[in-house]
Amino acid sequence: MTHxxxxxxxxxxxxxILEPLKSTPGPVLVALQALQKEYGYVDPEAVAIVAQVFNVSRADVHGVLTFYHDLRTTPAPAKIIKICVAEACQSVGSRNLVAGMQKALGVNIDESHADVEIQSAYCFGNCALGPAAMVDGTLIGRATVEKLMP
Ligand code: FES
Structure with a gap:
């Protein structure tokens, strides 16, 4: 599997990347998303640059960066396992799946790691096949620890 x-x-x-975004609405969020899309994360150095380019304070940029949980400030891990913790999947055991994966990998959900991360997700539209998970972008239904382990 490639990533x-x-x-x-x-x-x-x-x-x-940032210059052409100067005239877009909500430029700071759009800018941070563009940087994350490019690099897989928002480097801490970007805060000062975005503040300068869009003529806002560093605190404003930092505020946007910390408010949006999809934005990350550490490099993307080699592998990302997302587990749906929305209602339908919870009712068919996604919490147990999270617990099992945390134990199997020795990491907590929604923590930053360089090698593998478990992230919570909220509905992949695959509720009929819950618990639903996604490994490096591939949707997995009726997920189990065995199916998700690298
Ligand atoms: S609730 Fe989990 S995929 Fe919809």
Missing amino acids: HTYPQWSTESAHA
């Missing part, structure tokens, strides 16, 4: 490889963070290429 996305990201170019290395550089201030020059970040500027190239």
